[in-house]
Amino acid sequence: MLHLGLTGGIAAGKSTIAAVLTDLGGHLIDADAIAREVLEPGAPGLRAVVEAFGDGVLTADGTLDRPALGRVIFGDDAARARLNAIVHPLVGAGTKARVQGLPPDAIVVHDVPLIVENGLGADYHLVLVVGASEDARLDRLIADRGMTPEDARARIAAQADDQARRRLADEWIDNERDPGEVRAAVEQLWQRRIAPYARNLAAGAVAARSGPAVLLEPPEPPRTWAVQADQILARLRRAGGERIRSAEHIGSTAVPGLVAKDVLDLQLGVDTLADADLIADRLGRAGFPVRAGQWVDTPKPNEPDPRRWEKRLHGNADPGRAVNLHVRVVGGPGWTYALAFRDWLRADDAAREEYAAMKRRTASGTVDTGAYTAAKEPWFTQVWPQLQVWVDVERWRPPTR
Incomplete structure (x- = not known):
């Protein structure tokens, strides 16, 4: 309904x-x-x-x-x-x-x-x-x-x-x-x-998306990506209830000034993936059906076991607003990396510019969003040591909500 x-x-x-x-x-x-x-x-x-x-x-x-x-x-x-x-x-x-x-x-x-x-x-x-x-x-x-x-x-x-x-x-x-x-x-x-x-x-279907990866400048207020993300996160928190431990806007659209596809990446934190499965239907009724399959983030050197990087992935049924909804275990390596990477790009101008340049090169050399996403993936492992140095120097800790 x-x-x-x-x-x-x-x-x-x-x-x-x-x-x-x-x-x-x-x-x-x-x-x-x-x-x-x-x-x-x-x-x-x-x-x-x-x-x-x-x-x-x-x-x-x-x-x-x-x-x-x-x-x-x-x-x-x-x-x-x-x-x-x-x-x-x-x-x-x-x-x-x-x-x-x-x-x-x-x-x-x-x-x-x-x-x-x-x-x-x-x-x-x-x-x-x-x-x-x-x-x-x-x-x-x-x-x-x-x-x-x-x-x-x-x-x-x-x-x-x-x-x-x-x-x-x-x-x-x-x-x-x-x-x-x-x-x-x-x-x-x-x-x-x-x-x-x-x-x-x-x-229970995610809206289909196709075509090349088109990078956009962030939209002007009042309907910024951050505003849109907060609105959706409020609906997700309401739907998921007490099993949602954290709800964050992540990815490129969460970084002010960074070019991005018009796709919001959102992250919900849960205690266990069993909790993620228990709220899957509720999230689906809220407009975010689960994507079938086994979803695993690319392991980084500090956590090489792929099992530690498992997650659940949902998408938006709304054809007018593309969303990737990642449901990860709070404190797990995927949950932590997503937040640290976002905050690093927000704080480090050089890292943000390097990422933007890589995104532009990749978008111009790929034919669709799937190929674009796959082509970017090695870069996240490549810059992991730089991110880890920033985390240590800044004594970064995940935000608490």
């Missing part, structure tokens, strides 16, 4: 995009609609809200006076937190009940206004952000909802800004264009990324 988080600022037009996604086959779960249900007269949620904020949040007929409640919590972080503590668990339970009634291969569209503000990105396979300029949103609030300009600006200012939304957005949907253009863009997104992702997820 593929879970899409659909969000955006007030008056950005989420309902328009939600309608297109449901037309294409998505199953809509509207968090606002569930929130209204749990606060209906007689519902436990409404009783709890009245206990927390008093009878002043009720109308004469005993229903929730939403404007009155809005005035109570607006600008008051503590009051908003009390309200969220009441409503969010009830909305979560309502959402879970709706999801359980859907087919296992469903594409679920979660319309949730405050994914960014409430740090909910890890709950979804993809976060889709609907965007429109502040001027357009102001016009919509005034014309469509009858707000004063002052109230409209205050409502917009109370939410996350577009910089924060762009950091979290797997896909940014510009909803300030002609409606036909917007619909066509969403349909293209569905065909290009969403539907293939759902098929791969249902089949």
